[in-house]
Amino acid sequence: MEDASFLIGIWIVIVFPIPFLPAWGYPIDPSSLRTLTIITAITSIPFVLLAIFINDGSSKNRMPDF
Numbered sequence: 001m002e003d004a005s006f007l008i009g010i011w012i013v014i015v016f017p018i019p020f021l022p023a024w025g026y027p028i029d030p031s032s033l034r035t036l037t038i039i040t041a042i043t044s045i046p047f048v049l050l051a052i053f054i055n056d057g058s059s060k061n062r063m064p065d066f
Helices: 002-015 030-053
Strands: none
Touching: none
């Protein structure tokens, strides 16, 4: 379990680096945060739609096997 939590921590730092930048001494520009928010909102739309309309594999829509 420790390996998984370490990998999840690394993944979070790589995917969401903005909160960690001040800890490393990099300044955060407000205009870059606005751009990042817009890009995140646009790219999250397909994933939200996928989560809403995904087929969970249940048998309620399947034809019975004879």
